[in-house]
Amino acid sequence: MRNYVAVVFNGTSKAYEALHAIWQLDSEGEITVHGTGVVHRNDLGDFQVDTKETHPGLATAVGVGLGALLGLFAGPAGAAVGAAGGAAIGAATGGAVGVVADLGRASTRDQAGVEAAFVLARGQSAVIADVSEDRTSYIDNRMSDLGGVVYRRAKSDLEDDAWFDDDYFPSRYLYPYEYIPSAYSGWD
């Protein structure tokens, strides 16, 4: 079955351990990974997506696509809120610099809505993966060992959701190989 998985950790380094573990499961043939990405949220609520791309237009698309995906993990209404928040999620080269999500300018009520829509709390990092898995236990067990909380949605759920059109379909913005920016340690 084709699923999107988000694994949330209290800390950046565990997220990268998880990223490596997911690709290791692929290498062992237990699952097949179509793409992965790592999203961070700092104590101020700002988001950062690890990416090589510096293109402003592409960075916005990455933010909208992955923001909507993060929202979807929180429930059916989350995708729209996630996309709106995700439009402001920046994409920073190499993971060294955080990009302001600008949620601080939202009204208190709006911000509460945004907070509720994300599975990623302040100070947490998440690995997002697009996987084919015959059994969910491979990822669940490995991530549990690392202290991660696993959220899972079928890819077919996204295909039925109006937010995920061709421009913002998240698979396009997930790396199809293990990508860890060299400067990630700056986020801990």
Place this chain on the structure above:
Amino acid sequence: MDTNVKDPKVKDALDNVRAAAQQLHAAIGDAAAKRNEAAKADFQAIPLKTKAVMDSIKGSIGAQNEVAKKHLTEALTHLEATKKHADQSLKNTGQAFQTSVTQTLADARAAVEKVTEAVAAKRSAQTHK
């Protein structure tokens, strides 16, 4: 001895195709992250790398199951588009260059996706044997 136990160190032809497609996407992504002239210099090698992945798929497609074959055929279509846009990017400048680079990256991503779907189909078929 159980001969169905898979040794993860032994990569088959499809695994090699996937690795080559992943490397192609990585090379395009690395080039795309650079400034115009540096990106263009790196892009010189992309059409040839793309052709190498296409040849690799053509060499291995015959041994795959029907589902995997379908995915690999779609991957070839995306790789043709990758090559076309990579060729265009070498001729373009400015915004047109950026546009063709973005298209090249998107096409390569779609190609890797299809190759990976072929891998998933093959693994799933082996699991359910």
